[in-house]
Amino acid sequence: MPLHMTKIAYRAASLRELQDWFDGATPEKRLRTRYLPKRHEEMQGGSLYWIHEHAMVARAAILGFEQRPDGHWDIVMENRLRLVHPKAKRAHQGWRYLADKDAPADLLDGEVAGDALPVRMVRDLNKLGLV
DSSP states (O other): OOOEEEEEOTTOSSHHHHHHHSOSSSSEEEEEESSOOTTGGGGTTOEEEEEETTEEEEEEEEEEEEEOTTSOEEEEEESOOEEEEEEEOOOOSSEEEEOGGGSOOBOOTTOOGGGSOOHHHHHHHHHTTOO
């Protein structure tokens, strides 16, 4: 079972904006990070789950990690964003590990994001302990 990571989509004003970044024009997307995750070897076959409005809403498969000339690291991801069933997640700085058992399921083919609960509702239900 692969290990995943979570990251806030802090520059994305909307889920649509995040989807537009993953345009498929190139085979991969790169995200700069200061440090190489200590458990990076466990993340082969894992995904980076994006958090928007206090919920995990999408994921991109992690292809690997590469060091940059400036000493920082790139998280190399597949240039394809997969929507997932929204799952409440508190905001955090940087990235965090996510166990496979805690990762939300992908939306199925033909299932639209509207079929899942709205992100804000998931957050409110989570605060009440109902999700």
